[in-house]
Amino acid sequence: MSYIRIIFIFTLLLSTLGLFARAEKDKPRNGEGIHSFLKRNKRTEKEHYKQFLELNPNKFGKQNSLKMGVYYTLPPLTPKKTTASTPQATSSNGVKKRDKLFGPKYEEYTIKSDKLKGAVFFLSSGHGGPDCGAVGKVNGKIIHEDEYAYDITLRLARNLREEGATVHMIIQDAKDGIRDEPYLKYSSRETCMGEKIPLNQLKRLVQRSRKINQLAAKSKEKYKRSVFIHLDSRGQRQQLDVFFYHAPKSKEGQRLALTMKKTFNDHYAKHQPNRGFSGTVTPRGLYVLNNTSPVGIFAELGNIQNSSDQRRFIQPDNRQALANWMCRxxxxxxxxxxxxAKTSKPAATPKTTTKSKKTSKKAKK
Ligand SMILES: [Zn+2]
Known part of the structure; x- marks a missing residue:
């Protein structure tokens, strides 16, 4: 007898013993066949029939008829299927989730609260694919904007999910998860949810905007926000600046940007009181803000060419802090x-997508 066979029989024996240990027994009534006998004992599934035959070897008459006076072992009652996954109905706190996008170290996360339950986010990290965005140099190493923006965006996505939000990562890299390294290796692997990112700037922005609009149209959540994250360099400027932009006519976008700025202010005041913070909120007619249906915010979290800002991006902890503050x-x-929404009538003021084609001039990002 082969080794494997012995193990197999042993396992079978154990599991059978396990079944017997808890098994119920009954004897058939007059005229009962297997089906009626099982039905009376509330075993109505196909699987029960099969198990019943296995559990009672050599106890049957011709054509598997039941013998009067014989006790038959009943298969275990299958536990009622818990009313199929309704995570929305109750709090999902403590529920463990997994997303491979976050990388092996971070792919598992736990829903900690339902503070953002009912909110949906469309996160689009700047550039990606053939376009690396702005480039900086630290300690002789070249750093690329899109990699750092992506890392922060992933961290933000994970944070938002932990607070119960629905999050769509619009730009994705199948390989790079959240990386706890100072120097993020450059790749052009990123896609727009699996679609190749075109090099042409306008096409690139049209692609991600469309993707957001398609997903937003299907989302049942009323609170929808699209988020565009950059670490841009626009020449020399004061360090420590964080720029928040909203679409020119979006009241809700402006409120979001102001809230974001205030949150950053408060954190700087608390953690680095001497450092100061000069965040700004500006309306700006950027293509992605003007052409996506959810309320949008466009964040420039610093200047990748500024040596002091670079420190903020190079440290993984700082990238995490930026994500944490945005989440707050x-x-x-x-x-x-x-x-x-409670006080006023449901303020249905989602920006209408601008139909005008005056896009190319404004397509700066
Ligand atoms: Zn950029």
Whole structure:
């Protein structure tokens, strides 16, 4: 007898013993066949029939008829299927989730709260694919904007999910998860949810905007936000600046940007009181803000060419801090939104997508 066979029989024996240990027994009534006998004992599934035959070897008459006076072992009652996954109905706190996009170290995460339950986010990290965005140099190493923006965006996505939000990562890299390294290796692997990213700037922006609009149209959540994250360099400027842009006519976008700025201010005041913070909120007619249906915010989290800003991006902890603060900002904005929805009539003021084709001039990002 082969080794494997012995193990197999042993396992079978154990599992059979396990079944017997808890098994119920019954004897058939007059005229009962297997089906009626099982039915009376509330075993109505196909699987029960099969198990019943296996559990009672050599106890049957011709054509598997039941013998009077014989006790038959009943298969275990299958536990009622818990009313198929309704995570929305109850709090999902403590539920463990997994997303391979976050990389092996971070792919598992736990929903910690439902602060952002009912909110959906469309996160689009700047550039990607054939376009690396702005480039900086630290300690002789070249760093690329799109890699750092992507890392922060992933961290933000994970944070938002932990607070119960629905999050769509619009730009994705199948290989690079959240990376706890100072120097992020450059790749052009990123896709727009699996689609190749075109090099042409306008086409690139049209692609991600369309993707957001398609997903937003299908989302049942009322609070929708699209988020564009950059670490841009626009020449020399004061360090420590964080720029938040909103679409020129979007009241809700402006409120979100102001809330975000305030959240950053508060954190700087608390953690680095001497450092100061000069974040700004500006309306700006950027293509992605003007052409996506959810309320949008466009964040420039610093200047990748500024040596002091570089320190902020190079440290993984700092990238995490930026994501944490943004997450807090969104929680605050969602709360504002909820309370204003209560007081006023449902303020249905989602920006209408600008139909005009004056795009190319404004397509700066
Ligand atoms: Zn950029």
């Amino acid at each position: 900002g969104f929680i605050a904005d969602y709360e504002n939104w909820k309370s204003s």
